[in-house]
Amino acid sequence: MDGAAVRGREKLACDVAVVGSGPAGASAARVLARAGARVIVFEEGPFARFRDFPSDGFTAMAKFYRDMGASVLMGNAPMPFLQGRAVGGGSVINGAISWRLPRDVYDEWVLNDPAIGDAIPWDEIDAATDEIEKDLNVLPTDDAVAGPNNLLMAKGAEALGLEHRRISRYTRGCRGLGRCLQGCPEGNRLSMDLTYLADACAHGARVLSSVEVGGILVRDGRAAGIVGRASGGGTVTCEAGRAVVLAASAVQTPVLLMKNGLRHGPVGLGFQGHPGTSMIGWFGDPVRVWTGATQGHEVTGMRKEGLKFEALGYDIAVAAARLKSAGRAFAEEIRALDHWAAWGACVRAKGRGRVGAGFGRASVRFSLLPEDVFRLRRGVRVLGEMMLAAGAEFVTPGVHGWHDKVAQRAVMARFEEEGPLDPRAYTMVLTHMFGTCRMGADPSKGVVRPDFRHHAVDGLYVADSSVFPTNTGVNPQTSIMALATICGRRIAAGTGQ
Amino acid sequence: MLLLLSAIFVITLVSVLGYSMVGWAPFEMRWRDALLGAMLPGDGDRPGFDDIDLREFWAIYDTHAPPLVRIGLRAATWFLTFLPLFVSGCRKPFFRLDADRRDRFLRAASSSRFYLVRQLMMTVKTFAAFGYFSNGVVRGLFGIPSGTPGPTTWSNG
Ligand SMILES: Cc1cc2nc3c(=O)[nH]c(=O)nc-3n(C[C@H](O)[C@H](O)[C@H](O)COP(=O)(O)OP(=O)(O)OC[C@H]3O[C@@H](n4cnc5c(N)ncnc54)[C@H](O)[C@@H]3O)c2cc1C
Ligand code: SF4
Numbered sequence: 261m262d263g264a265a266v267r268g269r270e271k272l273a274c275d276v277a278v279v280g281s282g283p284a285g286a287s288a289a290r291v292l293a294r295a296g297a298r299v300i301v302f303e304e305g306p307f308a309r310f311r312d313f314p315s316d317g318f319t320a321m322a323k324f325y326r327d328m329g330a331s332v333l334m335g336n337a338p339m340p341f342l343q344g345r346a347v348g349g350g351s352v353i354n355g356a357i358s359w360r361l362p363r364d365v366y367d368e369w370v371l372n373d374p375a376i377g378d379a380i381p382w383d384e385i386d387a388a389t390d391e392i393e394k395d396l397n398v399l400p401t402d403d404a405v406a407g408p409n410n411l412l413m414a415k416g417a418e419a420l421g422l423e424h425r426r427i428s429r430y431t432r433g434c435r436g437l438g439r440c441l442q443g444c445p446e447g448n449r450l451s452m453d454l455t456y457l458a459d460a461c462a463h464g465a466r467v468l469s470s471v472e473v474g475g476i477l478v479r480d481g482r483a484a485g486i487v488g489r490a491s492g493g494g495t496v497t498c499e500a501g502r503a504v505v506l507a508a509s510a511v512q513t514p515v516l517l518m519k520n521g522l523r524h525g526p527v528g529l530g531f532q533g534h535p536g537t538s539m540i541g542w543f544g545d546p547v548r549v550w551t552g553a554t555q556g557h558e559v560t561g562m563r564k565e566g567l568k569f570e571a572l573g574y575d576i577a578v579a580a581a582r583l584k585s586a587g588r589a590f591a592e593e594i595r596a597l598d599h600w601a602a603w604g605a606c607v608r609a610k611g612r613g614r615v616g617a618g619f620g621r622a623s624v625r626f627s628l629l630p631e632d633v634f635r636l637r638r639g640v641r642v643l644g645e646m647m648l649a650a651g652a653e654f655v656t657p658g659v660h661g662w663h664d665k666v667a668q669r670a671v672m673a674r675f676e677e678e679g680p681l682d683p684r685a686y687t688m689v690l691t692h693m694f695g696t697c698r699m700g701a702d703p704s705k706g707v708v709r710p711d712f713r714h715h716a717v718d719g720l721y722v723a724d725s726s727v728f729p730t731n732t733g734v735n736p737q738t739s740i741m742a743l744a745t746i747c748g749r750r751i752a753a754g755t756g757q
Numbered sequence: 758m759l760l761l762l763s764a765i766f767v768i769t770l771v772s773v774l775g776y777s778m779v780g781w782a783p784f785e786m787r788w789r790d791a792l793l794g795a796m797l798p799g800d801g802d803r804p805g806f807d808d809i810d811l812r813e814f815w816a817i818y819d820t821h822a823p824p825l826v827r828i829g830l831r832a833a834t835w836f837l838t839f840l841p842l843f844v845s846g847c848r849k850p851f852f853r854l855d856a857d858r859r860d861r862f863l864r865a866a867s868s869s870r871f872y873l874v875r876q877l878m879m880t881v882k883t884f885a886a887f888g889y890f891s892n893g894v895v896r897g898l899f900g901i902p903s904g905t906p907g908p909t910t911w912s913n914g
């Protein structure tokens with residue numbers, strides 16, 4: 261059903277109303293539908309048919325990214341944070357990278373709150389992840405479709421002796437079209453709309469696109485349904501007999517709670533993310549970052565230091581915008597755009613921020629700590645050295661106040677000492693978000709219990725990465741799906757009801 | 758200088774916020790296009806931003822751009838149009854500068870020591886790149902078909 265067609269008042273009823281159709285909402289909805297519950301998933305964004313995905317980045321961002329990709333978080337280094345807004349959420353426009361939740365991250369969570377270990381045993385996460393990997397055909401990127409940008413990273417990492425590997429991605433029949441971030445035009449990336457949501461619908465669930473949920477109905481201390489605004493101008497009210505599941509993302513879920521006066525516990529606080537910065541380098545042979553598997557190679561050897569490196573494929577317009585120059589020099593550099601490679605460093609930042617709900621909209625504040633900036637400097641250094649070792653004639657760190665172009669590894673190595681400490685000197689983007697409705701046994705420290713139930717409102721659950729006690733240092737989609745699957749199981753089993 | 762920049766920015770923001778949600782006035786479009794055109798000029802061989810058909814690009818912008826994006830581009834347009842008035846060697850609004858001076862101003866502004874100026878320059882550059890490469894003819898010049906491209910076979914081992 262499409263909210264664009266809803267002009268009047270629509271009244272619905274179900275057992276479980278799920279808000280948000282991204283990896284979290286889709287995973288929870290699927291388990292519940294398979295368990296026989298009548299499920300309705302509400303999604304603010306439109307339904308996108310994969311053949312309609314545009315080839316250019318601008319149109320894709322306009323149609324399938326929240327705020328056209330221009331949501332900005334404020335703090336000591338204002339930066340955009342990107343989120344998908346479509347049926348399937350971020351899975352429709354993301355890099356398809358799959359990472360299991362690292363055991364050491366889980367152990368940190370349990371050390372801080374042993375109740376999490378009791379409520380969500382590691383073996384259950386592990387087994388749920390096995391199933392997800394099987395369902396989504398998660399496999400290392402095939403060299404035949406990798407393309408130069410990925411293969412060069414392997415070469416650079418090898419030269420520096422860094423542990424690296426082909427990225428495992430959820431694709432089937434990927435032809436390396438390099439358009440994952442605009443939406444795969446052939447449906448080769450196994451996003452939620454094509455997989456878990458389709459499966460949930462096959463088991464009786466319904467998905468309502470273009471309906472923005474604004475109200476959570478609470479009666480006698482129990483979540484009883486939702487109220488939404490359809491893009492067609494109408495309103496949708498849905499009574500939910502058993503549960504309301506919030507899976508609107510780590511930014512929108514706390515906003516929804518706050519808008520409804522549900523300010524219990526540290527709601528909105530504890531925001532964490534993985535700020536990412538990029539390095540570009542010029543190679544003698546064409547690289548064409550807009551072709552090949554969008555993100556097909558990664559360096560994993562420094563993960564425990566809070567750094568992860570990935571090859572970055574993106575639309576040619578984004579590749580151009582990353583160049584340092586302006587005016588005629590910019591036009592000149594664009595002529596040779598196919599010779600630039602682009603790789604990114606993703607930082608497991610220790611800084612914590614907050615999500616607010618001023619004027620009913622999300623506002624995010626987040627600042628890097630000094631130790632995060634040190635980590636960032638190390639990341640930029642390693643990226644530059646690795647690219648030069650892979651054969652780049654020169655690299656462009658894109659850091660204000662430092663060299664525009666670097667051709668020698670020895671100079672790049674100095675960045676770790678010399679690089680600016682002002683985070684605003686770096687160009688960063690954030691795509692992974694966590695921690696704004698943390699789980700915890702103590703209601704003063706957690707918004708939901710370790711079994712995903714809200715501390716103050718019965719029948720209300722949070723299934724997305726808001727509940728993660730910390731960031732994970734790795735790409736989160738698969739961990740989000742594993743935890744949301746477990747959340748769905750707990751609701752199906754009637755735990756705590 | 759910082760005070761001056763802040764003052765221009767505040768004036769810009771107030772004017773821009775006032776009517777950010779309505780369409781561009783013709784004079785504003787000229788200011789905006791002067792900036793975007795100088796950011797990515799053509800050279801006889803390759804088309805520049807000014808040389809391509811951008812009707813679809815602006816139509817998508819008009820339909821989808823959220824307030825934040827509209828405010829950002831508007832603020833960048835106003836601010837960077839009048840900033841040259843205070844820069845020695847320019848002393849005119851941007852759209853009154855000749856091609857060489859425009860180019861010199863943009864180059865200097867993109868590595869300005871003021872964070873705000875760099876961010877507004879980044880906004881203009883991003884729009885110039887997005888607009889330019891939204892055009893099918895330009896994409897074709899870089900070997901990118903508008904429809905579904907063929908498979909990648911390149912391998913450097
Ligand atoms: C460009 C990009 C690349 C990425 N690459 C990767 C990658 O390769 N691998 C990886 O693991 N992760 C990646 N990520 C991150 C990953 O996509 C997200 O972590 C993941 O999608 C989060 O899942 P979610 O279900 O919690 O939220 P989302 O995917 O954000 O889904 C939430 C959904 O809820 C909807 N919604 C929000 N509010 C409401 C409301 N009030 N009413 C109704 N609906 C609402 C939203 O429109 C959205 O569709 C990437 C993200 C981006 C933006
Ligand atoms: S790389 Fe291309 S073919 Fe492969 S999943 Fe992404 S868009 Fe589809």
